[in-house]
Amino acid sequence: MCGIVGLYLKNPALESQLGALFEPMLIAMTDRGPDSAGFAIYGDEVADGWIKLTLRHPDLEYSWQALADELKKELSCEVDWFSNHCVAVFKVHASAEAAEAVIEAFDKDVLVLSAGQSIEILKEKGLPKDIAAKFNLAGMKGTHIIGHTRMATESAVTMEGSHPFSTGMDLCLVHNGSLSNHNRLRMELERHGVKFVTENDSEVAAGYMAWRLQEGDTLNEALQNSLQDLDGFFTFTIGTRDGFAVMRDPIACKPAVLAETDDYVAMASEYQALTTLPGIENAKVWEPEPATIYTWERGQ
Amino acid sequence: MKTIDLEKSSVRELNQALHDQHNECTEREWEVTGVKGDHNLAVGLDQSLSVHIKGHAGYYCAGMNKKANILVEGNVGQGVAENMMSGSVRVTGDASQSAGATAHGGLLVVEGNAGARCGISLKGADIVVKGSVGHMSCFMAQAGTLVVCGDAGEALGDSLYETRIYVKGSVKSLGADCVEKEMRAEHIEHLTELLHRAGVDEDPAAFKRYGSARNLYNFKVDHASSY
Numbered sequence: 001m002c003g004i005v006g007l008y009l010k011n012p013a014l015e016s017q018l019g020a021l022f023e024p025m026l027i028a029m030t031d032r033g034p035d036s037a038g039f040a041i042y043g044d045e046v047a048d049g050w051i052k053l054t055l056r057h058p059d060l061e062y063s064w065q066a067l068a069d070e071l072k073k074e075l076s077c078e079v080d081w082f083s084n085h086c087v088a089v090f091k092v093h094a095s096a097e098a099a100e101a102v103i104e105a106f107d108k109d110v111l112v113l114s115a116g117q118s119i120e121i122l123k124e125k126g127l128p129k130d131i132a133a134k135f136n137l138a139g140m141k142g143t144h145i146i147g148h149t150r151m152a153t154e155s156a157v158t159m160e161g162s163h164p165f166s167t168g169m170d171l172c173l174v175h176n177g178s179l180s181n182h183n184r185l186r187m188e189l190e191r192h193g194v195k196f197v198t199e200n201d202s203e204v205a206a207g208y209m210a211w212r213l214q215e216g217d218t219l220n221e222a223l224q225n226s227l228q229d230l231d232g233f234f235t236f237t238i239g240t241r242d243g244f245a246v247m248r249d250p251i252a253c254k255p256a257v258l259a260e261t262d263d264y265v266a267m268a269s270e271y272q273a274l275t276t277l278p279g280i281e282n283a284k285v286w287e288p289e290p291a292t293i294y295t296w297e298r299g300q
Numbered sequence: 301m302k303t304i305d306l307e308k309s310s311v312r313e314l315n316q317a318l319h320d321q322h323n324e325c326t327e328r329e330w331e332v333t334g335v336k337g338d339h340n341l342a343v344g345l346d347q348s349l350s351v352h353i354k355g356h357a358g359y360y361c362a363g364m365n366k367k368a369n370i371l372v373e374g375n376v377g378q379g380v381a382e383n384m385m386s387g388s389v390r391v392t393g394d395a396s397q398s399a400g401a402t403a404h405g406g407l408l409v410v411e412g413n414a415g416a417r418c419g420i421s422l423k424g425a426d427i428v429v430k431g432s433v434g435h436m437s438c439f440m441a442q443a444g445t446l447v448v449c450g451d452a453g454e455a456l457g458d459s460l461y462e463t464r465i466y467v468k469g470s471v472k473s474l475g476a477d478c479v480e481k482e483m484r485a486e487h488i489e490h491l492t493e494l495l496h497r498a499g500v501d502e503d504p505a506a507f508k509r510y511g512s513a514r515n516l517y518n519f520k521v522d523h524a525s526s527y
Contacts, residue, residue, distance in 0.1 A: 271337035271356050
């Protein structure tokens with residue numbers, strides 16, 4: 001059992017309250033996932049030619065300035081950064097590949113949690129309320145956000161095994177369910193060059209999505225293909241640069257509820273997580289159909 | 301009438317107060333407010349109470365109900381009225397999956413739509429859904445009746461025993477051993493009575509009846525691929 005929550009704002013006036021609206025949604029899913037929690041927030045976009053990376057180092061006192069200096073020296077480019085607990089958000093005027101190569105050479109203990117122009121992923125072990133407080137979720141601004149509370153069933157409770165999982169530039173995935181063919185699929189994906197750091201089944205789903213997208217699938221095609229290739233139970237929520245997507249497996253045992261008003265679209269494993277949203281009493285509330293892809297994106 | 305506000309009381313306190321009516325009934329009319337998708341509301345009742353739940357309920361609402369009449373003004377999560385023995389449950393909104401699962405008796409009315417597996421393993425209760433039902437509804441259902449005024453999803457009545465199914469709209473597909481059957485006068489009469497009891501205004505003649513072909517009751521090697 002795990003909990004999934006997502007909030008996509010249609011009304012830009014609410015963007016300054018995104019974190020405050022989302023925090024109670026994440027905490028409401030503690031019963032479904034008390035082991036670890038995380039979220040991917042979108043906003044504060046960097047300009048073209050820049051890359052935004054969310055980095056983590058286990059040492060709270062880690063010198064991010066030294067890493068910034070190294071990036072400036074090696075890439076001869078501008079670097080902005082700020083830290084938040086054990087995580088730092090780096091904005092680098094370079095490509096993701098170049099920046100990540102410098103980071104890996106500089107310190108192997110620095111983990112890249114996300115890369116893109118908009119996304120920031122923050123996740124830790126522990127209760128959702130503690131993690132929300134640690135990262136000051138309530139103060140965060142943005143356009144949309146997806147989160148996950150984990151009750152581990154398939155693999156160990158670690159920060160690396162918590163969700164969301166990055167699946168490519170500005171993309172991430174959260175999963176409620178369990179996959180039964182993840183071991184074989186992991187081996188196949190490794191042959192295609194996909195790297196995994198845990199024994200987690202959801203990381204395989206994320207790796208699968210990343211691989212399909214690399215092969216040229218659109219997000220819709222990748223999700224359609226996953227219905228064929230992933231065996232097991234799942235409700236997925238996928239964060240994209242411009243919005244999010246929700247999909248349940250054809251059996252649809254794992255719960256999901258959607259709510260929409262003029263101001264937002266919200267997704268949660270259970271209705272309980274939506275009750276604090278403004279205007280929820282009059283929102284359109286429904287369950288997504290099995291094996292059906294729902295997407296909300298700016299510009300649609 | 302007694303009102304319990306879930307902003308101030310816990311679900312356990314609510315259910316205990318309702319259970320306390322079993323031995324000595326001091327209050328027949330109950331109202332529950334401050335409902336925010338809480339699970340297990342009004343479960344295991346065994347007294348002739350009238351309970352009005354104002355708001356969307358979570359999982360297993362009115363589960364194991366005996367004698368009580370429960371009205372939910374909103375949507376319900378999965379397993380509403382699961383294993384109901386008698387009494388009635390009415391939901392004004394939609395119901396999630398497994399509505400009325402294994403229910404032995406009583407009446408469940410869903411005024412909106414019901415999700416997947418509505419009436420799974422039904423054992424004698426009557427379910428009337430004004431909207432549509434999801435896939436695998438009445439899977440392995442043994443007795444009782446499911447009435448669907450809208451459409452039914454895939455694999456309706458898979459591995460069905462003696463539950464009667466009436467559907468007004470389309471059926472996406474029938475499950476193994478479920479077949480359409482003739483609508484005879486006795487079925488019109490049965491459906492008329494049930495629609496009346498559920499307070500649903502529909503023409504019984506517009507429905508089709510589905511039931512078990514009774515080929516899967518006992519193992520036959522000829523049917524091995526259907527099991």
